Amino acid sequence: MTGTVGDRIVAERDRLGIQQGDICAWTGVSRRTQFAYEQGERFPDASYLVTLIEHGFDVPYILTGKRPPRYGAIDEDLLRAVFNAVEAALSDAGQPVNTGKKAKLVALVYQTSAENGQVDPLVVQKAVGLIGN
Known part of the structure; x- marks a missing residue:
């Protein structure tokens, strides 16, 4: 996690080029309250x-300190987990598939998994069920 909630509010404000006063006007909080948020008080x-x-x-970044992967960025650990889950599901189903179909299957499951950073076995099972020989 990167810094505190207050640090991340400041980082987002800086990223967007927004002043404390703008946030105060939008939210109705006083400058003292905004300062207290940014100081973590x-x-x-x-x-x-x-x-x-x-x-x-x-x-979500302000609350967790984590940003979702940017388009095109790959989480190698998640990709490995997806690949292993797909391989196991195909093996369990006794469904050999060609490389092209397997790549599409892995991509589909990865995209779904990237939303929360975890592989959902039910999604893998349903995706494998969509693959026809």
């Missing part, structure tokens, strides 16, 4: 965070 409520979302802030 207080934590914002849901309505504040929803307002930030409406203005382009990456609130």
Whole structure:
């Protein structure tokens, strides 16, 4: 995790080129409250965070310190897990598939898995069921 919630609010503000006063105007919080959020002395409520979302802030990053992979970026550990899960499901189903179909299957499952960073066995099972010989 990168820094505190307050550090990440500042980082997002900087990324978007937004001043503290802008956030105060949008959310209705005082400058003192905004400063307390950014210093980690207080934590914002849901309505504040929803307002930030409406203005382009990456609130999941603010809360977790993690950003989703950028388009084209590959999480090698997740890809390995997807590949292994697909291989196991194909083996269990007794379905040999050509390399092209397997690549499409792995890509489909990876895209779905990248949303939360975990391989869902049910998704793998359903995807394998879609592959016809």
